[in-house]
Amino acid sequence: MARLAAVFLIFVALIAPAHAVQPDEMLKDPVLEARARHLSEGLRCLVCQNESIDNSNAPLARDLRILIRERLKAGDTDSQIIAFLVGRYGEFVLLKPRFDLRNLFLWLGPFAILILGIAIAWSKRSRPVESTAVENELSAEEKERLARVLKGSR
Amino acid sequence: MIPEIGHFALILALATALYQFVMPLLGAWKGDVAVMRSASWAAGAQFVLIGMAFSALTWAYVTSDFSVANVYENSHSAKPLLYQFAGVWGNHEGSMLLWVLILSVFGAAVAFFGSNLPLTLKARVLAVQGSIGVAFLLFILLTSNPFLRLNPAPIEGHGLNPILQDPALAFHPPMLYCGYVGMSVAFSFAMAALIEGKVDAAWARWVRPWTLGAWMFLTVGIAMGSWWAYYELGWGGFWFWDPVENASFMPWLVATALLHSSIVVERRNALKVWTILLSILAFSLSLVGTFLVRSGVLTSVHAFAVDPQRGIFILGILTVFIGGALALYAWRAPSLQQGGLFAPVSREGALVVNNLLLASAAAAVFIGTLYPLALEALNGAKISVGAPYFNMTFGPLMVPLLILVPAGPLLSWKRADAWGVAQRLWVAAVIALVVSVTVLAFQHRGPWLAPFGIGLGIWLIFGSLTELAERTMIFRIPLARLSTRLRGLPRSSFGMTLAHLGLGVTVIGIVSVTAWRYESITVMKPGGTVNIAGMAVTFLGEAPATGPNYTADAGHFDVKVGDRKVTTLISEKRTFEPSHQTTTEVGIHTFATGDLYLAIGDKAPDGGRTVRIYFNPLAPFIWFGGVIMFLGGALSLSDRRYRVGAPRRARNALPQAAE
Numbered sequence: 017m018a019r020l021a022a023v024f025l026i027f028v029a030l031i032a033p034a035h036a037v038q039p040d041e042m043l044k045d046p047v048l049e050a051r052a053r054h055l056s057e058g059l060r061c062l063v064c065q066n067e068s069i070d071n072s073n074a075p076l077a078r079d080l081r082i083l084i085r086e087r088l089k090a091g092d093t094d095s096q097i098i099a100f101l102v103g104r105y106g107e108f109v110l111l112k113p114r115f116d117l118r119n120l121f122l123w124l125g126p127f128a129i130l131i132l133g134i135a136i137a138w139s140k141r142s143r144p145v146e147s148t149a150v151e152n153e154l155s156a157e158e159k160e161r162l163a164r165v166l167k168g169s170r
Numbered sequence: 171m172i173p174e175i176g177h178f179a180l181i182l183a184l185a186t187a188l189y190q191f192v193m194p195l196l197g198a199w200k201g202d203v204a205v206m207r208s209a210s211w212a213a214g215a216q217f218v219l220i221g222m223a224f225s226a227l228t229w230a231y232v233t234s235d236f237s238v239a240n241v242y243e244n245s246h247s248a249k250p251l252l253y254q255f256a257g258v259w260g261n262h263e264g265s266m267l268l269w270v271l272i273l274s275v276f277g278a279a280v281a282f283f284g285s286n287l288p289l290t291l292k293a294r295v296l297a298v299q300g301s302i303g304v305a306f307l308l309f310i311l312l313t314s315n316p317f318l319r320l321n322p323a324p325i326e327g328h329g330l331n332p333i334l335q336d337p338a339l340a341f342h343p344p345m346l347y348c349g350y351v352g353m354s355v356a357f358s359f360a361m362a363a364l365i366e367g368k369v370d371a372a373w374a375r376w377v378r379p380w381t382l383g384a385w386m387f388l389t390v391g392i393a394m395g396s397w398w399a400y401y402e403l404g405w406g407g408f409w410f411w412d413p414v415e416n417a418s419f420m421p422w423l424v425a426t427a428l429l430h431s432s433i434v435v436e437r438r439n440a441l442k443v444w445t446i447l448l449s450i451l452a453f454s455l456s457l458v459g460t461f462l463v464r465s466g467v468l469t470s471v472h473a474f475a476v477d478p479q480r481g482i483f484i485l486g487i488l489t490v491f492i493g494g495a496l497a498l499y500a501w502r503a504p505s506l507q508q509g510g511l512f513a514p515v516s517r518e519g520a521l522v523v524n525n526l527l528l529a530s531a532a533a534a535v536f537i538g539t540l541y542p543l544a545l546e547a548l549n550g551a552k553i554s555v556g557a558p559y560f561n562m563t564f565g566p567l568m569v570p571l572l573i574l575v576p577a578g579p580l581l582s583w584k585r586a587d588a589w590g591v592a593q594r595l596w597v598a599a600v601i602a603l604v605v606s607v608t609v610l611a612f613q614h615r616g617p618w619l620a621p622f623g624i625g626l627g628i629w630l631i632f633g634s635l636t637e638l639a640e641r642t643m644i645f646r647i648p649l650a651r652l653s654t655r656l657r658g659l660p661r662s663s664f665g666m667t668l669a670h671l672g673l674g675v676t677v678i679g680i681v682s683v684t685a686w687r688y689e690s691i692t693v694m695k696p697g698g699t700v701n702i703a704g705m706a707v708t709f710l711g712e713a714p715a716t717g718p719n720y721t722a723d724a725g726h727f728d729v730k731v732g733d734r735k736v737t738t739l740i741s742e743k744r745t746f747e748p749s750h751q752t753t754t755e756v757g758i759h760t761f762a763t764g765d766l767y768l769a770i771g772d773k774a775p776d777g778g779r780t781v782r783i784y785f786n787p788l789a790p791f792i793w794f795g796g797v798i799m800f801l802g803g804a805l806s807l808s809d810r811r812y813r814v815g816a817p818r819r820a821r822n823a824l825p826q827a828a829e
Contacts, residue, residue: 037691038771038772038780039692039774039780040693040774042691058556058558065413066412066413066554066556068556068557071407106552107551107552107553107554108553110553110554111554111556111557112556112559112562113553118551119541121537121541122541122555122559123559125534126531126534126537127530129529129530129533130526130527130567137522137526
């Protein structure tokens with residue numbers, strides 16, 4: 017109980033007011049700074065709940081923001097920086113999971129479900145028409161009875 | 171003494187719920203009218219008993235009775251009264267109690283308003299409600315009892331997290347829970363229909379108002395949560411694709427689909443099997459939502475195991491209800507009679523497309539939220555799924571839906587003329603296109619797709635109005651006859667127009683803020699000025715401020731357009747007792763064109779203050795659209811067709827009221 021409460025408190029503390037990127041971290045070069053902002057929006061603050069390092073005020077997020085900017089100043093490309101961070105922290109750091117075999121269902125699942133749904137709806141579409149057609153068809157026995165009735169009435 | 175009464179009432183409620191679960195089912199099976207009738211009394215009694223328990227806990231909170239462990243852990247005597255109330259559901263145990271309270275309110279409402287229901291159906295609906303009550307009351311009593319005492323009683327409590335001490339957040343959970351639990355009524359009706367083996371237009375007409383009510387609560391709850399995040403978190407974000415948000419968004423998406431599919435059942439006696447499945451899914455996702463937030467499973471699969479007893483109980487409830495419902499569905503649904511044939515291009519066809527897209531969108535949110543958990547449980551791999559994923563899956567599924575929304579209501583039932591509908595929508599299409607191109611021509615920053623997002627919103631608004639114009643023939647008949655035609659239209663028809671229009675308003679707000687927000691993050695000293703979005707914001711200085719349970723530094727800012735002073739914005743940095751936690755109060759001034767949003771941050775070493783200023787164009791549209799959607803729902807709900815039986819009596823009682 018107390019531990020669960022602790023987990024809850026930690027969670028609440030983590031969504032506490034985010035102060036995100038600070039003025040003293042920002043780069044002078046607006047192009048580099050824009051790249052830094054763009055990169056940090058796609059990177060997860062590792063100790064937070066689904067928050068990007070751009071929005072988080074956790075000390076670790078600040079360290080990562082500064083790290084990214086140092087790398088940018090050193091002339092790294094965006095993909096080099098991401099590769100470096102993934103190498104250091106694992107895929108967990110990416111807010112946009114990679115498109116690979118392991119995440120295949122994650123990326124394609126929703127669309128597969130849509131296609132499956134369309135297929136099912138399409139197959140159901142014609143079924144009622146067929147079934148009424150079948151129902152309207154007389155069975156052999158009914159035909160015989162009909163013939164008999166018709167004969168009798170003549 | 172009072173907490174013990176609450177505890178005892180809860181135990182009695184469990185016994186009543188057990189009766190309500192078992193006896194009406196037996197009565198309906200044996201055809202015993204008296205036993206079936208007793209279900210309503212059981213539902214009423216359950217409401218009274220849980221109401222007593224909830225009042226007892228509220229009493230403990232309001233009187234700051236710290237001998238109750240739950241109050242000690244979550245309240246503080248210096249807290250404002252509103253938050254002493256809200257504190258009741260600001261924790262796990264209390265929120266579960268609120269959950270069963272709302273469940274019992276809905277159960278009693280079905281018992282009270284359901285006098286026109288067939289006796290067996292009503293008995294079975296209440297029995298299923300009773301079974302949900304049994305599960306949750308057992309859960310509370312065995313694992314999450316809010317009435318446990320402490321001896322000796324502490325003098326002061328821990329207090330509620332200050333970030334939760336906010337009016338919007340005080341009412342956010344009850345709204346969401348009304349939505350979640352409201353879905354239980356559609357679920358119970360679906361279960362009862364499966365047991366009876368009969369779904370017809372009358373069934374759909376009984377279910378729709380409950381679903382609509384639950385949907386309205388969910389809409390408001392979600393909008394409130396988003397608004398709170400916007401002004402409380404200090405940087406103006408309004409939606410994060412956070413698992414906690416997703417937990418409430420999934421039932422909303424499925425409930426929206428359910429609302430639309432139940433129209434087809436009611437009007438055309440088709441899509442019955444699918445509608446039953448949606449009722450089951452909507453409530454299942456509500457259960458998942460409740461537990462995702464409350465079980466700690468989100469932080470990590472391992473946090474879930476922190477309290478194994480609770481975790482296993484939760485899994486048990488989910489398995490029994492979702493598994494049981496789906497098993498009953500698999501067994502009985504094939505025996506339901508299909509009816510109502512229709513061509514692919516028809517109102518029914520359009521609603522099927524609506525349902526397919528909404529269901530896939532809900533699936534995208536579901537997979538995105540739970541995939542990391544599944545992966546971690548499976549092979550220990552940790553991945554994150556954030557906003558980029560949802561933008562790339564949910565987005566593409568939503569856009570075609572939004573494009574098709576105005577067309578749906580114009581299509582006729584059974585078989586429609588697509589070309590005729592296109593002809594009627596050309597005015598709306600031209601307006602949308604002109605707006606898109608104009609915005610594109612004038613925008614000097616922001617993504618090139620954004621103007622088309624605005625166009626989509628305009629298309630939704632004018633497309634919805636087109637349908638209303640068509641129905642009233644507004645441009646084709648003399649004005650004198652217009653008012654008769656307007657009065658002749660059912661309210662639910664206006665409701666639909668409003669709801670679709672509100673969607674357009676929300677889309678415009680989201681696109682504007684996302685594409686064209688201005689941002690300035692600087693260190694400001696008193697006297698310093700920042701220019702943003704054509705305004706000059708001057709830092710006047712700081713002054714200390716105090717509240718009931720906090721002290722604050724308040725930064726004052728002057729806002730000028732040209733030489734004219736527009737407003738003064740105040741942003742506070744609050745420090746709360748007794749925890750010394752800090753929160754930021756942002757200053758917001760709403761212009762016709764958007765929000766000027768200002769938040770002060772930490773003190774800089776040189777005596778300045780970090781100040782974040784944003785201009786969020788058309789931001790209020792996001793929540794205003796939600797309010798319009800809610801009003802649309804309310805208007806629809808007030809339609810007398812949904813108060814089956816009531817209108818005739820009322821009309822007889824008041825023959826030709828004075829006019």
